[in-house]
Amino acid sequence: MTPHVAIIGGGWAGLSCAVELARADIRVSVFEGSATLGGRARVVEKDGWRIDNGQHILIGAYTETLRMLRLLGVSPKRLYSRPFFIHIPGVLDLQAADLPAPFHLAVGLLRAKGLSWADRRAAARLLSHLKRIRFVLTEDVTVSTLLDRTAQTPTLRRLVWEPLCVAALNTPAERASAQVFANVLRDSVAASASASEVLIPRIDLTELLPVPAVLYLSRKGQNVHTMTKIRGIARTEHGFSLEGDPFDGRYSHVVLATAPWQVSGLTAEFSEMERLRNQLDAMRHEAITTAYLAYDPAIRLARPMIGLDDGLLQWVFDRGQLGGPDGLLAGVVSAAGTELSREEIALRAHQDIERLFATDSARLPAPKWAQVITEKRATFACEPGAFRPITMTPVKQLYLAGDYVASDYPATLEGAVRSGLQAARTIFRSVGVAQPTLFKLD
Template sequence: MTSSSPPAPAVVVGAGWAGLTAALALARAGHPVHLIEAGKAPGGRARSLDLDGTPLDNGQHILVGACQQTLQQIRSVGINPEQAFQALPFGLRMFGPTGRPQAPAFLLEPRSPRLPALAAALYRALAKHSLGTRLRALSGAAAMLHRPLRDDLPVLDWLRQRRQPDALIRSLWDPLCLAVMNTPTRTASARIFQNVLRLALNHGPEAARLLVPARPLGELFPEPAVQELRERGARVDLGRRITAIERSTTHDAAPYRLRDRQGVASPARGVILATPPAAAAALLPHETGWEATHQGLNAMGARSICTVYLRYARRLDDLPPLQGLLDQHGQWLIARNVAGAPHWLAVVISAADDLEPLTADARWRTVARSLAQTFPKLGEPETGHSICERRATLDAQAGLDARRPPARTPWPGCYLAGDYLTPALPSTLEAAVQSGLESAHLYLEDHP
């Protein structure tokens, strides 16, 4: 490299929400950036796609108002969250196969103070129980929010320690844990679940709002982020898969070279690997000094999520935007009219690894039959699609935080980013964004 050559860029591998956040932070700080993504579209596991001419998402995502860093990133690319999301009060209304509510709904009164709102919601949800059971459950729930956990344990054990009735576990805590962690209560980390509850329920009504995207996910952040990066002079390569990272100790200005499937090399001053943990492990060396990094990456188990999209002949404007499903093929029913697709429904199947394996066609037809029994007015859909992300999230088991790898790797100037790295959070967009900001901070700290 001659003195007149432009400086080597920071190369960010992976254009999911973590990688995009890191790339934007570096570009906004004035550093040259090269973003490389194996897929044809940015967004990672939260991207948009086209189904039968309708823009939908590869998975249905719902944020809460407590996702402050995510909302700030969305604002930073010129999108107003107040217009991009439909805000709903925090609440769960669960329906069984008969179509009747399985228990009184758990609904927070938006204008009530934090603890009284939670107490009132739980008290109503336990309407069929004795006064003693109600009071014990309220006392236990208050301790869940305000008493720190000394040791991590499965959520189910924690709930029983806090005297939560089995009926409330089934109708509230089980579906809520699956929704936020994609891990069942019998194995999920109580420490992470407690942190999520605190973030959503201990910081006022704004933090507890449910935010349903009113536009395709790609329009909310990934696509405008790529546009801004290009406007700032960053190079963005979509549809290019990196297969090897080489490091030289003799080229201080560009110590890294990243090679793709065709053998084309890209120089880098530093590298941020914003890929799933298994992909990062495959790119990093197996040498002395790397044991802790690989041990952490290999400890990151994964769980799948399936989203079934169903298209009906009639508009579905009469349906609530969000309904919970108990004992059915899926846990959440989302009317896509909020996102400008009034003929479509989305059914989210969390922890889908535990289900009977089905073809995509058989899965959406099975879900459609189940919904027709629960909500006869729906009738039969015209068509459907099933999209399964096999490694959609971490398997957020008890003890996960102690197993996460560090963001810094043994190679100076090489960092990890991704939702699996953020302590005390499950695999969420907020965890991804926070990790992207952290990796960019480390890069800027080491490359002033």
Template sequence: MAKAAHNAAVIGGGWAGCSAAVELARAGCKVTLFEAARTLGGRARAVDVQGRQLDNGQHILLGAYKESLRLMRAVGIDLRAAVLTLPLQMRYPRDSGGMDFVAPRLPAPLHLALALLRADGLAFADKMALARFSSTARWMDWRLHNDCSVSELLERYDQTERLIELMWRPLCLAALNTAPERASAQVFLAVLRDSLGASRASSDMLLPRVDLSALFPVAAAAFVERAGGTVRLGAKVDTLAPADGGGWLLGDGEHFDAVVIATAPPAATTLLEQAGAAALAATLQHFEYEPITTCYLQYPAATRLELPFYALRDNAASGHWGQFVFDRGQLDPAQAGLFSVVISASGAASELGREALAGAVAAQLAAVLGRPQLAQPAWVQVISEKRATFACTPGLARPANTTGLARLALAGDYTASDYPATIESAVRSGVAAARLVLAQQAVEK
């Protein structure tokens, strides 16, 4: 790797910014990481709920998240302790009208074939449709000549209504946080490539046992500091200008040889305009956003699910908004009796108001799990991340990491990638931005 610039600034302490900071520090940079909030992690961070550290949203990682896992190891995270590893699965509560699909620990593609053969709750026609779709997608190398909506893709390949309801729609919502009717089929195929179409280990589902800030950002900050860098929390950077003789001036005139902007698009737009990249800044203003809501429900400590998590059949007409429920006590014993229910693309659900939504979610759990006591949790907390992700629509133009300006790069889960707005796309973008400024340094020398 190229010799690093003497000092570098990373603006934004989310997963993209922390990844860029670690990559720069590993290359020998003296890094200053700026984060406007008091907590690292951005839109995947820890929050204080009822006196305990939980997350602003429940997440599942995949074994295919190679860059995320690489950097976690690099900063000292013990992955065996930090995540619960489960085989690829889509499992619904018994007698809820769902299905039970779980991949055995066999080499690919045998794991998928056997999972399909054993799946309960799917008719022969459903299984054949899934097998046909999977084999066709492999033959296409998981790529389309022209992007379209996920709904159009599923209709084109004759997917059954039940398979769409129980498999494709929940997967699309969970991965892209965008309804199938308006979600990008090409991005969805990329997710399927690394889950249904991947090796057994790559398709594993990883559930964090620790809060999202502790899973990487906090350890990343400690890594940067051990390497001689600095982490500044509660430090908003609102000005960025080119310096005479090269480099960049931040805030009150602090000089840095290189800068990575790793903020959300609105803040990045302002900084890019100041830096002289107005054309790039303009491309960040066309994003639309989708919310994600997580509802935490506390029950007596002995309350458990049979599995660490279940998929749920959501139906707005029935007041069933939850799409997945997680038993947090099976991830962290200190959270015994705590359930988290996720609602992706939750705009309509949020219109109910927090109290009404929490009541509806508790009633849904009581009904589908056949346990009336779940309708009365000891306490609830509803957390809505209003701009959790960009709406991942067909043909969406996403900016590159390069800004066209020397030693200034852009990072974020919204930059160009075949992935939707996930932790892995944020990490990949941060790494790419760091390597970009390091490569520019090498060329200049």
């Protein structure tokens, strides 16, 4: 049977898999149940506003994501780029220097405002410890335990390590995997200056990768079907068929690029998947809340991205400085285990932002528009020993892709892209096709 791969899910994992297969001229059909591509990193329209379903950032260490964007012809200008920084107004100003590693971070720490010499020594102590053990822990513990063992100061924990942990792993430090956190540090701030760069999309997340991916696939004669909900997978004499496929296709391979909790319903026919289904259904997840507040266009943050040390919001992004409407701010609460209503979250977010602008003589006017989006299962809980499946399943030629699939990284855009590429490369081996040249731009 000529290879024809069905990819269920049009998020970043599924589309990356499709693009990689198309580069090798393997026939692909992508099925997405919603009208908008991108999965949990997509644009949504609310009251005439186009906003993302959650604010995302990238870093220079996201090599596969950046390679994919280059392959798809996405201009680097689509990303705001700046050396690693954490800016908390009036509290901390830390920015890596534009120097080769390790001087970029060392000079950044020396110049940082808001850190004592004890804080600087503690930061050096943690990174030296991780380098000494080659960033491989003898046992996975929580990030809090790692910080305890390396005698990190309360200030450094509160202002640097804990915010970085929850931003990268979307899991609080007291529950987060120290090994995954060490992996992130290894490939970012402890690596090169370019690897630690902060990259923030200037366009919506659907336009950043999904739309260029669909255009690429279209040029290659491949099919992407939106508003097509696949309800199940069945085995046939020569491969698979899909329940809900309007084209009644026959597929040699299937890639499940869905959320983990959707796998059970799709694979109910396969008894050999029972154990894996149970493991996926038992996975714990964390929420992310993003509060969008539209103010007068004159409202502008000191930086496109700032941190907050006291309040509900952890990070605030100035979308007006990032290609969006002036005055539109996005406040993020990662690992958002809050029981507040949307109205309460919007009010608390406004109060956090008001403290940045209010003076003795004037208060910040209420926003003209507000929208709160909570992804209740935005990421898996990145805890020590958390179950993460491999790409292959007990069913031959049926694969998994998604940011939850086993890798060094937490549930990030890079994790999603890498999982899609891994699924594609596993298919290459199964059909005896050579992997396309790494930097081939066709």
